[in-house]
Amino acid sequence: xxxxxxxxxxxxxxxxxxxxxxxxxxxxxxxxxxxxxxxxxxxxxxxxxxxxxxxxxxxxxxxxxxxxxxxxxxxxxxxxxxxxxxxxxxxxxxxxx
Amino acid sequence: xxxxxxxxxxxxxxxxxxxxxxxxxxxxxxxxxxxxxxxxxxxxxxxxxxxxxxxxxxxxxxxxxxxxxxxxxxxxxxxxxxxxxxxxxxxxxxxxxxxxxxxxxxxxxxxxxxxxxxxxxxxxxxxxxxxxxxxxxxxxxxxxxxxxxxxxxxxxxxxxxxxxxxxxxxxxxxxxxxxxxxxxxxxxxxxxxxxxxxxxxxxxxxxxxxxxxxxxxxxxxxxxxxxxxxxxxxxxxxxxxxxxxxxxxxxxxxxxxxxxxxxxxxxxxxxxxxxxxxxxxxxxxxxxxxxxxxxxxxxxxxxxxxxxxxxxxxxxxxxxxxxxxxxxxxxxxxxxxxxxxxxxxxxxxxxxxxxxxxxxxxxxxxxxxxxxxxxxxxxxxxxxxxxxxxxxxxxxxxxxxxxxxxxxxxxxxxxxxxxxxxxxxxxxxxxxxxxxxxxxxxxxxxxxxxxxxxxxxxxxxxxxxxxxxxxxxxxxxxxxxxxxxxxxx
Numbered sequence: 001x002x003x004x005x006x007x008x009x010x011x012x013x014x015x016x017x018x019x020x021x022x023x024x025x026x027x028x029x030x031x032x033x034x035x036x037x038x039x040x041x042x043x044x045x046x047x048x049x050x051x052x053x054x055x056x057x058x059x060x061x062x063x064x065x066x067x068x069x070x071x072x073x074x075x076x077x078x079x080x081x082x083x084x085x086x087x088x089x090x091x092x093x094x095x096x097x
Numbered sequence: 098x099x100x101x102x103x104x105x106x107x108x109x110x111x112x113x114x115x116x117x118x119x120x121x122x123x124x125x126x127x128x129x130x131x132x133x134x135x136x137x138x139x140x141x142x143x144x145x146x147x148x149x150x151x152x153x154x155x156x157x158x159x160x161x162x163x164x165x166x167x168x169x170x171x172x173x174x175x176x177x178x179x180x181x182x183x184x185x186x187x188x189x190x191x192x193x194x195x196x197x198x199x200x201x202x203x204x205x206x207x208x209x210x211x212x213x214x215x216x217x218x219x220x221x222x223x224x225x226x227x228x229x230x231x232x233x234x235x236x237x238x239x240x241x242x243x244x245x246x247x248x249x250x251x252x253x254x255x256x257x258x259x260x261x262x263x264x265x266x267x268x269x270x271x272x273x274x275x276x277x278x279x280x281x282x283x284x285x286x287x288x289x290x291x292x293x294x295x296x297x298x299x300x301x302x303x304x305x306x307x308x309x310x311x312x313x314x315x316x317x318x319x320x321x322x323x324x325x326x327x328x329x330x331x332x333x334x335x336x337x338x339x340x341x342x343x344x345x346x347x348x349x350x351x352x353x354x355x356x357x358x359x360x361x362x363x364x365x366x367x368x369x370x371x372x373x374x375x376x377x378x379x380x381x382x383x384x385x386x387x388x389x390x391x392x393x394x395x396x397x398x399x400x401x402x403x404x405x406x407x408x409x410x411x412x413x414x415x416x417x418x419x420x421x422x423x424x425x426x427x428x429x430x431x432x433x434x435x436x437x438x439x440x441x442x443x444x445x446x447x448x449x450x451x452x453x454x455x456x457x458x459x460x461x462x463x464x465x466x467x468x469x470x471x472x473x474x475x476x477x478x479x480x481x482x483x484x485x486x487x488x489x490x491x492x493x494x495x496x497x498x499x500x501x502x503x504x505x506x507x508x509x510x511x512x513x514x515x516x517x518x519x520x521x522x523x524x525x526x527x528x529x530x531x532x533x534x535x536x537x538x539x540x541x542x543x544x545x546x547x548x549x550x551x552x553x554x555x556x557x558x559x560x561x562x563x564x565x566x567x568x569x570x571x572x573x574x575x576x577x578x579x580x581x582x583x584x585x586x
Binding site: 024031032052067085 | 172175176179180182183185186187189190191192193194195197198201307308309311312316320321323324325326334338341345346363364365368371372375376379380383513577
């Protein structure tokens with residue numbers, strides 16, 4: 001009984017660790033793709049958005065906002081609340097289920 | 098002396114002191130001295146957790162060195178700095194709930210406690226304690242120098258005088274307040290950093306005549322400043338990307354960050370911290386480095402990188418606002434130093450002294466020793482910072498990378514791989530630190546190996562060593578203890 005409960009908490013933890021890796025991969029791809037996709041040409045050919053060169057606008061500014069939105073979505077809808085302490089474990093688990 | 102600038106700074110220092118005293122009184126009521134002094138009784142909520150992670154991680158380099166580099170290198174350095182957005186969510190998600198649960202089972206209050214309980218090996222504990230003491234002490238002493246320079250440039254005091262003020266303020270509140278004082282002041286410092294960045298960014302853009310004008314001026318100075326490749330085209334995409342390991346995902350393994358990943362109250366606090374942390378760290382990194390680039394046309398000809406932010410703040414803002422803004426880098430330095438100081442002293446007191454010298458020490462004795470060791474370490478840092486020896490600068494250069502190479506796999510695989518064992522951990526730490534030092538010298542002599550930052554290769558080598566040695570001396574699959582059994586039955 002106790003063992004199953006412990007395993008179920010770990011299962012959630014493992015899933016969320018993988019989600020963290022997934023977010024980092026999305027972040028890296030977005031960051032790299034826009035920076036070097038748009039920024040590799042000579043600076044005379046750059047296009048500009050709100051005064052910023054397009055590559056830094058998409059890669060760093062929008063990229064940051066996208067990550068904030070993704071992280072917020074993941075936290076609100078995907079992460080599960082689990083109890084950390086052993087004593088009040090039962091009660092909290094019912095609440096979060 | 099410029100009192101209009103100094104007054105807000107002094108007010109800031111006084112607030113910090115008051116928090117130290119308040120924490121000390123609260124601590125007197127807590128049950129376990131060690132747990133509270135070094136971990137604040139694991140009761141921190143989301144905002145505090147996020148801010149303490151940001152403030153500890155954001156050091157002198159985020160506010161002085163980094164923007165200074167962006168000033169001379171251009172947008173390429175902004176791109177590089179943005180790899181740090183990951184620290185906001187990655188650390189808490191990857192160490193995450195498993196680390197929080199397991200740390201409570203082990204009753205661990207430091208990273209070394211966790212490693213000790215997981216691997217049950219004296220070599221692992223001693224190797225970790227030695228790496229922390231050497232690397233973190235050097236990292237800390239270097240910040241000491243930075244803090245003193247900042248106070249010197251603001252007050253016009255002598256370097257020794259500035260260093261003395263800095264040491265005294267840090268020591269008083271760390272020695273007295275412990276971890277709780279540190280995270281509480283971190284929270285205030287994090288908030289100061291956030292709003293300081295915002296105000297300074299707006300002021301610089303206004304002073305430069307708007308973003309389009311600034312960019313046009315940058316192109317006139319040197320068109321390479323607006324490319325991702327640096328002012329001389331010296332940055333490659335591989336090199337910039339390797340910062341994802343050094344300051345992005347690798348940060349998981351820094352002991353000062355990991356210890357915070359076990360200090361929160363509950364899952365709700367952690368969830369909130371992930372969102373706040375991502376926003377704050379991303380905003381500060383983006384803002385401060387953009388300020389560095391934008392400062393170039395506003396205030397051309399600054400030669401010392403570390404002076405870019407103080408000089409620009411004094412240029413574009415009224416003196417009293419500049420004083421508040423410049424509390425941000427001071428806050429960043431102090432909040433890094435205080436956490437490192439506490440970690441080094443916990444490595445000495447908890448991990449070496451109580452484990453191997455005097456296991457039966459009483460609460461009162463431990464308390465006295467902890468405070469004394471913290472004070473002594475601070476005093477040594479002061480003496481070393483008076484004229485920093487070359488060795489110190491050298492060690493500080495690879496303090497972060499060295500710690501990451503040493504701890505990342507023993508920590509991450511210890512949590513998630515059941516066949517991780519002490520042979521793998523020891524092999525991984527030795528391989529990580531050894532190859533880091535070797536490649537550091539190679540890169541200095543011949544240029545960067547494979548065109549990437551020094552930390553990259555050792556992180557992969559230490560992974561291979563970990564897996565190889567764990568499988569070679571294979572033990573039974575590890576199961577985390579289940580302390581609930583007694584109560585449930």
